[in-house]
Amino acid sequence: MIDLEFSEQEVLLQRTAVEFFISECPLAKVRELEDSELGYAPQLWKKMADLDWVGLSLPEEDGGAEGSLLDLYVLYLELGRALVPTPHLTSSVIAGETLARVGSPEQRKLVSQIATGDLIVATALMESDGDYGPEAVQLSATPGDAGGYRLEGTKLLVPWAHVAGRLLVATRTGPGPDGTTLLLVDPSASGISLERLDNTAGYPLFAVVFDGAEVAADAVVGEVNRGWETLTPALDRATVLQCAEIVGAGEAVLEMSLDYAKEREQFGQAIGKFQAVQYLCSDIAIDLHLTSLLARQAAWRVDSALPYQRELALAKAQAAEASQLMVRQAHEVYAGHGFMLETDLQLYTRRAKHWQFNLGEASHHFEAAVDAL
Amino acid sequence: MQIRFTPEQDAWRQEVRDFLDAELPPEMGFDVEFDEDEALWEFSVAFTKKVGAKGWLGLNWPTEYGGLARPPIDRMIMSEEFEYREAPLCGSISWGLTAGSLLAGGTEEQKRYWLPQLGRLDLHAAEGLSEPGAGSDLASLKTTAYQDGSDWVVNGQKTYTTWGTHADCLFTAARTDPNSKRHHGITMFLIPYDLPGISMTPMMNLGGGQQNHTYLDNVRVPEEYMIGEVGGGWKMIMNAFYGGGIHAGHAYYERTFAEVLEHCRREKRRGRLLIEDPLVRQQLGQLALMLEQARMLTYESVSNYNNQIPPQFGGALGVVVSKEMRPRFFEMCQEIVGPLSQLKPNRFAPMGGQAEAWYRQSYANHAGGTSQVKRMVLATRGLGLPR
Ligand SMILES: Cc1cc2nc3c(=O)[nH]c(=O)nc-3n(C[C@H](O)[C@H](O)[C@H](O)COP(=O)(O)OP(=O)(O)OC[C@H]3O[C@@H](n4cnc5c(N)ncnc54)[C@H](O)[C@@H]3O)c2cc1C
Numbered sequence: 001m002i003d004l005e006f007s008e009q010e011v012l013l014q015r016t017a018v019e020f021f022i023s024e025c026p027l028a029k030v031r032e033l034e035d036s037e038l039g040y041a042p043q044l045w046k047k048m049a050d051l052d053w054v055g056l057s058l059p060e061e062d063g064g065a066e067g068s069l070l071d072l073y074v075l076y077l078e079l080g081r082a083l084v085p086t087p088h089l090t091s092s093v094i095a096g097e098t099l100a101r102v103g104s105p106e107q108r109k110l111v112s113q114i115a116t117g118d119l120i121v122a123t124a125l126m127e128s129d130g131d132y133g134p135e136a137v138q139l140s141a142t143p144g145d146a147g148g149y150r151l152e153g154t155k156l157l158v159p160w161a162h163v164a165g166r167l168l169v170a171t172r173t174g175p176g177p178d179g180t181t182l183l184l185v186d187p188s189a190s191g192i193s194l195e196r197l198d199n200t201a202g203y204p205l206f207a208v209v210f211d212g213a214e215v216a217a218d219a220v221v222g223e224v225n226r227g228w229e230t231l232t233p234a235l236d237r238a239t240v241l242q243c244a245e246i247v248g249a250g251e252a253v254l255e256m257s258l259d260y261a262k263e264r265e266q267f268g269q270a271i272g273k274f275q276a277v278q279y280l281c282s283d284i285a286i287d288l289h290l291t292s293l294l295a296r297q298a299a300w301r302v303d304s305a306l307p308y309q310r311e312l313a314l315a316k317a318q319a320a321e322a323s324q325l326m327v328r329q330a331h332e333v334y335a336g337h338g339f340m341l342e343t344d345l346q347l348y349t350r351r352a353k354h355w356q357f358n359l360g361e362a363s364h365h366f367e368a369a370v371d372a373l
Numbered sequence: 374m375q376i377r378f379t380p381e382q383d384a385w386r387q388e389v390r391d392f393l394d395a396e397l398p399p400e401m402g403f404d405v406e407f408d409e410d411e412a413l414w415e416f417s418v419a420f421t422k423k424v425g426a427k428g429w430l431g432l433n434w435p436t437e438y439g440g441l442a443r444p445p446i447d448r449m450i451m452s453e454e455f456e457y458r459e460a461p462l463c464g465s466i467s468w469g470l471t472a473g474s475l476l477a478g479g480t481e482e483q484k485r486y487w488l489p490q491l492g493r494l495d496l497h498a499a500e501g502l503s504e505p506g507a508g509s510d511l512a513s514l515k516t517t518a519y520q521d522g523s524d525w526v527v528n529g530q531k532t533y534t535t536w537g538t539h540a541d542c543l544f545t546a547a548r549t550d551p552n553s554k555r556h557h558g559i560t561m562f563l564i565p566y567d568l569p570g571i572s573m574t575p576m577m578n579l580g581g582g583q584q585n586h587t588y589l590d591n592v593r594v595p596e597e598y599m600i601g602e603v604g605g606g607w608k609m610i611m612n613a614f615y616g617g618g619i620h621a622g623h624a625y626y627e628r629t630f631a632e633v634l635e636h637c638r639r640e641k642r643r644g645r646l647l648i649e650d651p652l653v654r655q656q657l658g659q660l661a662l663m664l665e666q667a668r669m670l671t672y673e674s675v676s677n678y679n680n681q682i683p684p685q686f687g688g689a690l691g692v693v694v695s696k697e698m699r700p701r702f703f704e705m706c707q708e709i710v711g712p713l714s715q716l717k718p719n720r721f722a723p724m725g726g727q728a729e730a731w732y733r734q735s736y737a738n739h740a741g742g743t744s745q746v747k748r749m750v751l752a753t754r755g756l757g758l759p760r
Contacts, residue, residue, distance in 0.1 A: 195721075
């Protein structure tokens with residue numbers, strides 16, 4: 001059977017999310033949060049936790065809702081549409097799911113705190129060459145005191161590090177192909193410092209500098225030298241959700257472009273009557289729709305425990321490219337008006353730049369897709 | 374056919390370089406369009422006045438208007454050198470648009486009076502053409518001016534006024550015949566900002582610069598500030614050429630490309646220099662191609678002038694290419710540099726965060742008109758398709 005529609009339960013969840021974010025996180029609030037120190041709204045985050053969204057995919061025994069990836073998918077459509085800034089992806093999905101799956105009993109206790117939103121765990125992967133993958137992990141974890149590790153190096157583009165109670169850090173402990181180890185680190189420990197990295201999206205990104213920081217042996221998450229492999233299932237799921245966020249945002253960009261095309265008049269008619277503008281709007285619709293189809297397929301395959309590498313890689317390659325094309329064409333529709341900060345389009349334009357690269361840009365995923373053939 | 378510079382032109386290029394060596398410390402190169410720092414702006418004005426004092430702003434203009442009557446290729450060479458160094462030349466609305474309009478449609482007296490001032494940046498003009506309801510459709514403008522004694526009384530709203538807060542006067546278009554429609558009955562004015570009734574509110578842009586809404590409320594403008602003929606405004610705007618001569622638009626890409634290339638020669642990914650990565654090489658090739666296209670379009674303008682050939686394709690082809698190239702070029706720069714290209718200036722930002730700024734600024738490509746409208750000009754005037 002082929003059925004690309006969401007289930008009743010997913011539709012219901014989506015409807016709730018649409019209404020919730022319309023009232024709790026209008027774009028005026030998004031602008032405000034971007035300029036704030038925290039970057040997110042703790043009350044909103046708490047309310048999301050109360051709705052079971054923060055722990056949506058975490059196990060029930062850890063206080064989660066044990067939802068499917070498709071459940072998360074519809075939530076991410078709405079997070080994208082409303083541009084809600086939350087640490088959900090890095091904390092609940094990447095770190096939370098990984099700790100729930102392979103964490104020690106002690107580490108698992110943190111999962112329930114993640115599910116309630118009380119603890120934020122930020123994942124630290126990328127380093128100075130900007131590459132995404134185990135080879136790029138060079139931050140060294142060498143034997144330290146009492147069987148622990150000593151960390152030396154710098155992580156870049158670490159999201160939400162400033163509000164994280166723990167960092168899940170990919171470190172280099174052995175030779176490739178993996179040779180990485182995940183360590184759960186308290187960012188307030190000595191030898192660790194944060195630097196905010198201002199960026200296009202206005203997203204809270206940080207450099208985390210490890211200058212001989214010591215962590216105990218029980219900081220290891222999963223197996224030594226198999227860190228990337230340990231993280232991969234959660235990263236893959238997060239990648240699907242990044243696609244969903246792009247689709248949701250793309251729907252908003254399309255809608256606002258259509259509204260503008262209908263309402264802006266030049267030469268005595270709505271600009272939407274000009275074929276040139278119709279072509280621009282249809283470009284957005286086409287790329288957005290293709291992204292949605294591929295992303296839904298990837299989500300479904302992951303949920304169904306089917307091989308998904310090719311489908312996932314193609315979905316993110318498509319989504320990364322679409323994220324740019326959509327805003328580029330929307331800027332054509334809006335012309336001068338779109339370049340002004342007072343216009344909401346630019347909020348999407350800037351975030352799309354983060355999403356394009358987050359969890360692998362198009363070229364990375366084209367490679368991965370070909371590897372999977 | 375020949376595509377090279379003469380020894381005299383090479384010498385001129387050297388003269389321009391010597392000037393820049395003397396007057397522009399490398400760290401003072403910046404994009405005046407997208408920086409609101411007051412100290413930098415003052416540097417830019419002082420620098421531009423030095424250029425003006427040498428007669429170079431109006432390099433091509435007749436000597437009786439303060440120019441040096443040099444051929445357009447010299448101004449293009451100068452533009453190349455200035456762009457390579459990111460020279461913060463300001464006032465392009467003055468010596469570019471306003472001067473170009475005067476040269477095209479000003480009276481002899483007006484030209485002799487205004488052009489020397491514009492060419493030295495003694496008079497800094499902002500552009501007040503667009504209105505909230507009149508963008509691509511400029512001829513629908515609603516600002517009015519009526520005569521009262523020896524004054525014109527101007528009312529209306531202009532928008533997207535770049536450098537409004539820095540300029541001395543507003544080069545603007547108003548409807549002087551209340552019964553006129555579209556492009557008839559429009560007259561140009563150069564309105565001093567210190568006249569009562571003018572106010573502005575800022576609009577910040579995605580590139581880091583500022584435009585303004587400009588409100589004209591019963592502004593009494595003495596008649597000497599009317600430019601050209603009463604009702605001759607549209608013709609003047611249409612015939613205006615850029616008083617700054619042939620702009621070397623390609624040199625902007627040349628400079629940014631050089632930075633990206635340098636980055637690729639220096640930085641490694643997966644243990645390999647970027648310049649050795651096959652994908653990066655393809656992407657660099659694409660950038661080089663766009664840059665070469667832009668360069669040949671500039672050179673074609675020079676050649677057309679030398680051969681007295683009117684531009685092909687309604688003069689629209691080069692504009693379409695450059696407007697559409699800009700966001701794509703800088704998207705690709707970021708793809709080459711990778712995820713860290715989203716960082717603003719910071720010790721971890723590649724190339725000092727420049728790629729980040731170039732990308733945001735690339736959406737200014739609609740300034741002066743959209744590519745869609747220029748494509749229609751290309752298709753109708755240029756290719757003869759029915760309107
Ligand atoms: C950075 C910047 C600086 C600027 N500085 C100044 C300045 O100093 N002074 C000034 O006066 N103006 C300035 N402008 C305004 C600029 O000239 C206008 O943005 C430009 O003319 C386009 O008008 P618009 O933005 O209103 O777009 P619109 O005309 O509203 O166009 C919207 C969309 O409709 C399309 N469209 C319109 N008409 C047609 C048609 N007939 N057929 C097909 N498609 C059509 C356009 O292509 C575009 O896709 C500036 C703009 C920018 C971005």
